[in-house]
Amino acid sequence: xxxxCRTLISGWMLAPxxxxxxxxxxxxxxxxxxxxxxxxxxxxxxxxxxxxxxxLRSEGPGNAALDLGKVSYFKGATAPGESSKRTSGSxxxxxxxxxxxxxxxxxxxxxxxVSMSRTDAAATHDMAxxxxxxxxxxxxxxxxxxxxSSSEHRxxxxxxxxxxxxxxxxxxxxxxxLRK
Amino acid sequence: MxxxxxxxxxxxxxxFAGIAYATPPxxxxxxxxxxxDIAGSINLIxxxxxxxxxxxxxxxxxxxxxxxxxxxxxxxxxTNVTRTPNTNVSFTLSxxxxxxxxxxxxxxxxxxxxxxxxxxxxVNTWTFNAIAVSAAGIxxxxxxxxxxxxxxxxxxxxxxxxxxxxxLSNTINFTASAN
Numbered sequence: 001x002x003x004x005c006r007t008l009i010s011g012w013m014l015a016p017x018x019x020x021x022x023x024x025x026x027x028x029x030x031x032x033x034x035x036x037x038x039x040x041x042x043x044x045x046x047x048x049x050x051x052x053x054x055x056l057r058s059e060g061p062g063n064a065a066l067d068l069g070k071v072s073y074f075k076g077a078t079a080p081g082e083s084s085k086r087t088s089g090s091x092x093x094x095x096x097x098x099x100x101x102x103x104x105x106x107x108x109x110x111x112x113x114v115s116m117s118r119t120d121a122a123a124t125h126d127m128a129x130x131x132x133x134x135x136x137x138x139x140x141x142x143x144x145x146x147x148x149s150s151s152e153h154r155x156x157x158x159x160x161x162x163x164x165x166x167x168x169x170x171x172x173x174x175x176x177x178l179r180k
Numbered sequence: 181m182x183x184x185x186x187x188x189x190x191x192x193x194x195x196f197a198g199i200a201y202a203t204p205p206x207x208x209x210x211x212x213x214x215x216x217d218i219a220g221s222i223n224l225i226x227x228x229x230x231x232x233x234x235x236x237x238x239x240x241x242x243x244x245x246x247x248x249x250x251x252x253x254x255x256x257x258x259t260n261v262t263r264t265p266n267t268n269v270s271f272t273l274s275x276x277x278x279x280x281x282x283x284x285x286x287x288x289x290x291x292x293x294x295x296x297x298x299x300x301x302x303v304n305t306w307t308f309n310a311i312a313v314s315a316a317g318i319x320x321x322x323x324x325x326x327x328x329x330x331x332x333x334x335x336x337x338x339x340x341x342x343x344x345x346x347x348l349s350n351t352i353n354f355t356a357s358a359n
Contacts, residue, residue: 045210062210072221073284091284093216119211127214159218161284169215178206 043112043147043176046100050152053096054081062174066155068093073161090160096152101176103147110147112176115140119171126158127170134172144179220286222327224293224356226277229332233260233275245335247273252341266338274336281356283327288358293322298351305338306352313352324359 047064049056057065069079076084077093084093103110115138116129127134129141130153142151159168226243228235237243247258252271257263264272281291295308296317306313308321325331339348 042206042208044208047210047212056212059213062208063213064211065213065215068214068216070217070219072219074221074223074282075219097212124218125216155212155214157214157216159216159285163218163285164287165218165220165285167215167217169213172212172214174210174212175207176209180205 041103041105043101043103043106043178045114045174045176046102047174048098048100048150049081050096050098052081053098054079056097064097066095066097068095068157071159073159089162090158093157093159094154096154098150098152099141099174100150101145101147103178106147106178108147111144111179112147113140113144113179114142115175115177117173117175119173122168122170124159124163124168125170127172128156128158129153129172131156138173138175141174147178218285220288220358221284222286222288222291222356222358223282223284224354225280225282227280227330229260229276229278229330231260232277232332233258235277243277245275245277250339252339268341270338270340272336272338274334276332277335278330278332279322279325279354280330281325281327283358286358288327290324290326290359291322292320292357292359293325293354294320294357295352295354298353301350303340303343303345304348306350307334307336307338308352309333310336317353317355325356 045062047056047062054066054068057067059065068077068082071077071084071091071093073086073091076086076091082093082095084091086092099114101112101114103112116132116134117138118127118134118136121136132139132141141153145151155172157168224241225239226235226237226241228238233245233247235243236246247261249255250258250261250263250273252265258273258275261273261275264274266272279293281293283291294317295313297306297313297315300315311319311321313321322333335352337348
């Protein structure tokens with residue numbers, strides 16, 4: 001009796017492990033007895049120039065680059081699609097860009113959350129998108145936006161007068177997460 | 181023994197449930213690289229000094245001093261203008277004017293200010309900060325000015341008694357340079 005019970009218990013304990021193994025197999029595998037759930041691919045992010053914004057340069061899927069050009073506190077920004085505003089201690093350069101999120105393999109009603117963060121902590125400047133200051137910790141940019149939609153956003157780069165002459169640079173990281 | 185079996189069944193059920201909820205979120209990323217080239221810059225403004233003649237365009241880089249009618253003897257001396265006669269030879273009109281030079285994105289310690297007359301004047305003598313201002317504009321009138329502070333400098337013009345032209349008008353172009 002005792003030995004029989006041990007066998008039964010061992011069998012139940014193995015069940016989750018078998019299930020894990022089964023879920024890890026390709027959908028076209030031979031384990032046809034298990035239900036096959038079509039997997040959604042990861043969302044894709046595309047960063048584009050906004051009609052009224054500065055020109056962005058595409059750097060491969062999901063990546064883009066924006067060169068604000070030469071800017072100075074007293075002359076501001078001069079490149080097309082940029083504006084600037086002086087405060088008592090800094091210059092704020094602003095432009096607009098578009099963010100498009102697609103969800104290949106997902107249902108038309110699928111939605112995503114988009115978060116943003118800054119990959120550096122350089123003290124030479126601050127950055128904000130839609131008025132939300134960027135830090136190294138991700139912050140929500142858009143919640144529950146439909147897959148396949150585009151949204152326009154404002155980027156502000158604030159350069160204090162104490163920042164030395166020369167180039168500055170930062171990278172903004174976006175993450176799109178498919179909502180369940 | 182039955183109880184143990186039931187317990188293990190429940191635990192296994194939770195195990196399945198756990199697998200379902202532990203599926204990692206489907207996430208992807210993108211990046212936007214942002215660069216800019218910060219250039220140092222300075223800005224110059226003229227303002228009316230507390231003891232000076234009222235500057236038209238005070239607070240800007242384009243100012244003027246409309247002194248009106250002046251004469252060597254008698255008449256009315258413009259408010260906050262000092263008239264210094266040099267008997268029978270000439271008279272000098274002077275007034276302080278504030279100059280402020282501001283600096284951004286530069287480590288320059290101070291500035292120089294060089295003024296030059298827009299049109300050469302062979303009759304009257306112009307000075308700024310007691311240094312001659314000529315059309316050639318060679319000698320700076322200020323060599324180590326302090327940034328961010330409105331500093332009064334005296335602008336003066338000496339008009340000889342022999343000047344009978346009736347009008348006096350000229351422009352001093354100032355150039356501030358970061359040292």
